[in-house]
Amino acid sequence: MSKIKDMLTLYFIMGSQDCRYDPTFTLQEAIRGGITCFQFREKGEGALTGKAKEELARSLQKVCRNNNIPFIVNDDLELASLLQADGIHVGQEDTPIDTVVDNFVGNYIGLSVHTKEEAKMASIEQIDYIGVGPIFSTSTKKDAKQPSGIETIQSIRDADISIPMVGIGGIGEKNAESVIRAGANGVSLISAISKSDDPYKATQMIKRML
Numbered sequence: 001m002s003k004i005k006d007m008l009t010l011y012f013i014m015g016s017q018d019c020r021y022d023p024t025f026t027l028q029e030a031i032r033g034g035i036t037c038f039q040f041r042e043k044g045e046g047a048l049t050g051k052a053k054e055e056l057a058r059s060l061q062k063v064c065r066n067n068n069i070p071f072i073v074n075d076d077l078e079l080a081s082l083l084q085a086d087g088i089h090v091g092q093e094d095t096p097i098d099t100v101v102d103n104f105v106g107n108y109i110g111l112s113v114h115t116k117e118e119a120k121m122a123s124i125e126q127i128d129y130i131g132v133g134p135i136f137s138t139s140t141k142k143d144a145k146q147p148s149g150i151e152t153i154q155s156i157r158d159a160d161i162s163i164p165m166v167g168i169g170g171i172g173e174k175n176a177e178s179v180i181r182a183g184a185n186g187v188s189l190i191s192a193i194s195k196s197d198d199p200y201k202a203t204q205m206i207k208r209m210l
């Protein structure tokens, strides 16, 4: 399997606003449990901004570096460039992909898509993977669209779009396998790990399903 597909297997996303415990501890436990990639997404109610956001990003990046886990920054092209992150993830309403391609020198560019039509519109040669969702209902992202179900993943694969893909939104131990069966290369998730009372065990349980 390709390096990027391996990397996407268990893609953990979080920011301080999502965590039950200290974010650095949460990330360390998730890494110990078997995540394969991390996205720093400091966003929403209670999120840090400015220097505090940058400092947290730097310390989480250090944890990733020490454990050979790719460190991806959500939305913030300036921060991703400043930190020389491994990747950046943007959505349909974020910085346009052309601008990201022209300004970001890291390895990976990810794009969110909600439908098969958006996946078809994506300039596949400019991006490394897509994040498809929300698949199931989520209370983590307040402005999330309606959940589409695993059918969207199936329909993207049926349309012969073979780009590496992760599902996102409401994914946990009970439904992770169905997302992979539908054709995704991995699952990305926030609360199933970040809000768990035992992030290490929660990660392990999900990893077993993949």
Ligand SMILES: Cc1ncc(COP(=O)(O)OP(=O)(O)O)c(N)n1
Pocket (backbone or CB within 6 Å): 011, 013, 039, 041, 043, 074, 075, 089, 090, 091, 092, 093, 094, 110, 111, 112, 113, 130, 131, 132, 133, 141, 166, 168, 188
């Ligand atoms: C892997 C992955 N997939 C999708 C998203 C969602 O991105 P977006 O729609 O831009 O929403 P925000 O996360 O920015 O609120 C993601 N972050 N990661």
Ligand SMILES: Cc1ncsc1CCOP(=O)(O)O
Pocket (backbone or CB within 6 Å): 133, 134, 135, 137, 138, 139, 140, 141, 144, 168, 169, 170, 171, 188, 189, 190, 191, 192
């Ligand atoms: C960032 C994002 N994009 C679509 S759903 C979502 C939130 C996923 O969080 P959770 O895994 O807690 O449902």
Ligand SMILES: [Mg+2]
Pocket (backbone or CB within 6 Å): 074, 075, 089, 090, 091, 094
């Ligand atoms: Mg975004």
